[in-house]
Amino acid sequence: MEDLTGKVAVVTGASSGIGEAAARLLAAEGVHVILSARRRERIEALAQELGDKATAVVADVTDADQVHALFDTVRARFGGLDLLFNNAGLGVFGRFTDSTPEDWRRMIDANIYGVLNCTHAAIPLMKERPGAMISSVSSTGGRYGIEGWSVYSATKFAIVGFHDALRKELGLEGIRVSVIEPGAVWTEFGHNVPEEALRERRANLDALTAADVAQALVYAFAQHPRVLVEEILVRPVKQVAP
Numbered sequence: 288m289e290d291l292t293g294k295v296a297v298v299t300g301a302s303s304g305i306g307e308a309a310a311r312l313l314a315a316e317g318v319h320v321i322l323s324a325r326r327r328e329r330i331e332a333l334a335q336e337l338g339d340k341a342t343a344v345v346a347d348v349t350d351a352d353q354v355h356a357l358f359d360t361v362r363a364r365f366g367g368l369d370l371l372f373n374n375a376g377l378g379v380f381g382r383f384t385d386s387t388p389e390d391w392r393r394m395i396d397a398n399i400y401g402v403l404n405c406t407h408a409a410i411p412l413m414k415e416r417p418g419a420m421i422s423s424v425s426s427t428g429g430r431y432g433i434e435g436w437s438v439y440s441a442t443k444f445a446i447v448g449f450h451d452a453l454r455k456e457l458g459l460e461g462i463r464v465s466v467i468e469p470g471a472v473w474t475e476f477g478h479n480v481p482e483e484a485l486r487e488r489r490a491n492l493d494a495l496t497a498a499d500v501a502q503a504l505v506y507a508f509a510q511h512p513r514v515l516v517e518e519i520l521v522r523p524v525k526q527v528a529p
């Protein structure tokens with residue numbers, strides 16, 4: 288494994304769940320982490336806890352201007368970027384026939400436009416940085432359609448397709464493009480699923496912790512720059528389907 292000391296990472300959705308866990312683990316590995324999300328108080332508290340290993344920058348990934356401001360800050364403060372962790376995202380649960388265009392738009396904006404906005408702004412900062420990596424969080428729902436999550440699944444399938452094409456565009460420049468597809472994880476995700484049902488499902492599956500997923504990210508990032516861990520599907524062993 289490579290030494291990550293002094294690397295620079297942007298983590299979107301760092302205010303909770305997988306993003307927060309990734310930020311903690313990266314900082315523990317010596318990476319300077321730019322924590323981004325909409326909830327200022329959460330990322331500022333985490334930045335304070337992580338000390339000189341973290342900087343908080345509020346941004347809504349669906350807003351291209353805010354995303355540009357975020358990466359302008361990265362350029363001004365650090366001169367470049369080694370890791371973009373496109374983790375921010377959301378899912379609205381429900382049968383497709385009961386869903387609304389507003390639900391679709393929220394998921395498409397955060398899960399697709401968010402990744403596109405951040406990736407587009409980040410790539411110029413990743414040139415000539417050995418081992419630079421773009422990692423985006425898809426889902427097992429990005430590999431298999433999941434009942435009740437049809438539009439969410441569509442957005443996560445889109446990320447897998449986008450990354451496969453982007454990998455071919457950026458590989459010869461040495462920029463690694465990688466996808467993580469988690470199964471069930473104990474986080475705040477699933478805001479409109481009845482709380483008891485969500486807790487029961489995660490308990491029955493012995494769901495992953497956010498730190499388990501963070502380990503997968505760091506595993507991929509800490510490989511030698513010639514090594515691309517292209518895709519990691521990581522699920523609770525008891526989640527046998529889908």
Ligand SMILES: NC(=O)c1ccc[n+]([C@@H]2O[C@H](COP(=O)([O-])OP(=O)(O)OC[C@H]3O[C@@H](n4cnc5c(N)ncnc54)[C@H](OP(=O)(O)O)[C@@H]3O)[C@@H](O)[C@H]2O)c1
Binds near residue numbers: 329376426469472476
């Ligand atoms: N938990 C699971 O079972 C599971 C499984 C597979 C994949 N995933 C994926 O994992 C990723 C992280 O989710 P999580 O499970 O850690 O859930 P979470 O605790 O709800 O975290 C979601 C994060 O995304 C951020 N976010 C949402 N919309 C945003 C926006 N427009 N701009 C900026 N940040 C935004 C939230 O921050 P703010 O609200 O502060 O902006 C929050 O930090 C998501 O992409 C999700 O689809 C989760």
